[in-house]
Amino acid sequence: MMKRGWVTPVILGILALILPFTLSSYYQHILILVIIWITMASAWNLLGGFAGQVSFGHALFFGLGAYGGGLLYQHWGISTWWGMIVGPVWAAAIAIPLGLITFRLRGPYFALSMLAMCEIARIIFTNWVPFSGGAVGVMISRTWGGEKLPYYFIILAICAVTLGAVALMRYSKLGFYFLSIREDQDAAEALGIPTTKYKMYALIPSAFFTGLAGAFYMNYMAYIEPRVVFNLEAISIMMILTVMLGGAGTIWGPVLGATVYVILAEVFRTIPGIKEVHVLVFALIVVLIIMFLPDGILGEWDKIKRIFIKPKLAS
Amino acid sequence: MEFFLESLIEGLLLGGIYAVVAVGMTLIMGVMKIINLAHGAIMVVAMYVCYALFVTLGLNPYIGIFVAMPTLFGIGYLLQRYSIRRVTEVITVLPETQVLLTLAIGMALIEIMRFIFTSNYQTVPVPGVSGKTLYLGEISMNVAMIIGFVVAIVFIMGLHLFITRTDLGKSIRATAQDPDAAKYMGVNTRNVTCLTFAIGSMLAAAGACLLLPAYYLFPDVGHVFTLKAFIVTILGGMGSTVGALSGGLVLGVAESLGASYWQMGYKDVIGFVIFVLVLLFLPGGLKTVIGR
Numbered sequence: 001m002m003k004r005g006w007v008t009p010v011i012l013g014i015l016a017l018i019l020p021f022t023l024s025s026y027y028q029h030i031l032i033l034v035i036i037w038i039t040m041a042s043a044w045n046l047l048g049g050f051a052g053q054v055s056f057g058h059a060l061f062f063g064l065g066a067y068g069g070g071l072l073y074q075h076w077g078i079s080t081w082w083g084m085i086v087g088p089v090w091a092a093a094i095a096i097p098l099g100l101i102t103f104r105l106r107g108p109y110f111a112l113s114m115l116a117m118c119e120i121a122r123i124i125f126t127n128w129v130p131f132s133g134g135a136v137g138v139m140i141s142r143t144w145g146g147e148k149l150p151y152y153f154i155i156l157a158i159c160a161v162t163l164g165a166v167a168l169m170r171y172s173k174l175g176f177y178f179l180s181i182r183e184d185q186d187a188a189e190a191l192g193i194p195t196t197k198y199k200m201y202a203l204i205p206s207a208f209f210t211g212l213a214g215a216f217y218m219n220y221m222a223y224i225e226p227r228v229v230f231n232l233e234a235i236s237i238m239m240i241l242t243v244m245l246g247g248a249g250t251i252w253g254p255v256l257g258a259t260v261y262v263i264l265a266e267v268f269r270t271i272p273g274i275k276e277v278h279v280l281v282f283a284l285i286v287v288l289i290i291m292f293l294p295d296g297i298l299g300e301w302d303k304i305k306r307i308f309i310k311p312k313l314a315s
Numbered sequence: 316m317e318f319f320l321e322s323l324i325e326g327l328l329l330g331g332i333y334a335v336v337a338v339g340m341t342l343i344m345g346v347m348k349i350i351n352l353a354h355g356a357i358m359v360v361a362m363y364v365c366y367a368l369f370v371t372l373g374l375n376p377y378i379g380i381f382v383a384m385p386t387l388f389g390i391g392y393l394l395q396r397y398s399i400r401r402v403t404e405v406i407t408v409l410p411e412t413q414v415l416l417t418l419a420i421g422m423a424l425i426e427i428m429r430f431i432f433t434s435n436y437q438t439v440p441v442p443g444v445s446g447k448t449l450y451l452g453e454i455s456m457n458v459a460m461i462i463g464f465v466v467a468i469v470f471i472m473g474l475h476l477f478i479t480r481t482d483l484g485k486s487i488r489a490t491a492q493d494p495d496a497a498k499y500m501g502v503n504t505r506n507v508t509c510l511t512f513a514i515g516s517m518l519a520a521a522g523a524c525l526l527l528p529a530y531y532l533f534p535d536v537g538h539v540f541t542l543k544a545f546i547v548t549i550l551g552g553m554g555s556t557v558g559a560l561s562g563g564l565v566l567g568v569a570e571s572l573g574a575s576y577w578q579m580g581y582k583d584v585i586g587f588v589i590f591v592l593v594l595l596f597l598p599g600g601l602k603t604v605i606g607r
Binding site: 115124241 | 410412416418420426430434542549587
């Protein structure tokens with residue numbers, strides 16, 4: 001791991017620093033979307049892929065992060081850039097009581113109780129008009145107007161920090177605790193790992209980074225509404241499916257999955273006459289991937305390699 | 316008082332239809348030990364089958380149900396046999412891979428429907444039923460919902476008899492209790508799980524067709540129904556027909572009263588709060604309270 005582990009990130013990092021200067025505004029926008037999704041998918045993967053706590057409601061943290069800045073602006077006219085601090089902190093803070101409630105449940109029950117929490121948040125933000133502005137949402141004017149590069153480097157930094165934090169946690173003692181909880185919670189408990197505590201250690205950074213992506217989304221898109229940021233299909237489920245495509249429990253899986261998803265979406269959006277087909281195509285791809293490569297593309301990389309490269313027989 | 320009774324009855328009628336949908340889900344959960352998150356999507360497919368029959372042949376949903384139910388029986392059987400079963404027999408990183416597969420399948424089904432029928436809201440009115448109300452003293456009742464409720468109860472009772480009295484029903488229950496032991500007793504458990512998924516999908520289709528005359532339909536409605544069915548299943552207790560029936564009625568009444576006395580917009584919060592509370596404090600569901 002330590003020998004070649006730094007090569008891929010360095011190459012990708014240099015590419016990510018140079019590439020945007022050569023691209024038009026449209027492709028810069030797509031690149032920004034890709035990186036937002038990589039951040040979100042990696043954050044989900046920390047809790048879902050490593051600690052094995054599959055959450056169906058991560059749009060909750062995305063929405064809270066986005067509304068952190070949104071509410072500051074709405075109520076006090078403070079710049080939404082402060083939301084980059086307030087949003088994720090708020091999301092992580094709310095994650096603590098939620099975790100204490102939902103971590104008593106296991107497997108699918110945990111997953112769906114998170115979904116319930118997210119839906120409750122969406123309904124509250126839609127209906128509690130004096131607090132959130134209701135279904136009309138929050139609209140700001142963009143700091144840099146049509147200029148994409150400043151946004152690009154901000155989200156790139158966020159993404160790098162997220163990936164770094166995930167990799168650091170994965171290869172520390174913490175990461176091995178997460179894996180042991182994923183593999184067998186009872187055995188982990190029997191070995192003296194306080195499972196609820198370590199699940200919290202996975203949930204809090206996961207919520208924080210998802211919230212950070214949400215806060216950036218607020219600043220970049222300059223418009224949020226509850227139906228968009230707390231969306232079950234387009235955010236909660238898509239975060240899971242991108243990770244499943246790339247490979248849950250791997251560091252690069254979410255990167256691959258998110259890239260494929262955004263590019264697919266954009267490619268199909270440019271074909272005239274068909275709307276929203278990208279979700280269908282993506283869903284079908286994920287169905288096939290889960291059926292034939294249940295651990296995702298990178299999770300089953302060895303298996304894929306074996307199909308193309310015949311293993312050498314010992315003579 | 317009339318207002319209260321009206322809300323109560325409206326809730327009970329809706330609850331009956333929730334129950335027939337949830338009975339299918341609880342059956343699948345009981346036998347296969349997985350949550351079928353494609354359940355709502357299957358309902359949407361059934362609704363669009365009815366809609367297509369209505370548009371092309373002018374058949375109303377009460378006739379369309381006889382086409383939709385076998386169709387969804389077939390789709391359910393094929394999905395389980397050729398797709399979901401593949402994943403139940405392999406060891407994967409995430410233990411919930413099957414659930415995530417049903418989630419992806421559900422999304423694909425909904426998107427296929429969107430591709431064919433677009434996202435527009437559609438209605439399938441039945442002359443003499445849709446929009447008609449029946450008055451009982453001061454209390455008004457929606458005719459379509461009454462028909463839906465009665466038929467739903469008939470289906471639930473039919474399923475109950477099927478599960479408790481027939482040989483196939485007994486092998487389904489045996490597989491639910493202990494798949495290995497069932498296999499030793501000569502039950503073809505693979506086939507039984509496929510049939511269970513098919514029957515569950517068929518019941519979801521029945522619920523969908525019964526709702527159709529009273530509601531409008533669009534592809535995204537599938538997610539809502541998956542959640543409702545799941546709430547009812549948890550509320551009632553896994554694998555119990557009586558539990559699903561009582562859970563459905565409780566959810567229907569709670570939502571209806573909530574919409575009447577609280578706020579229309581917060582109606583769905585009630586279901587989710589009930590769901591989390593039941594999971595935390597009554598993990599067996601109403602089944603344990605009723606005692607069967």
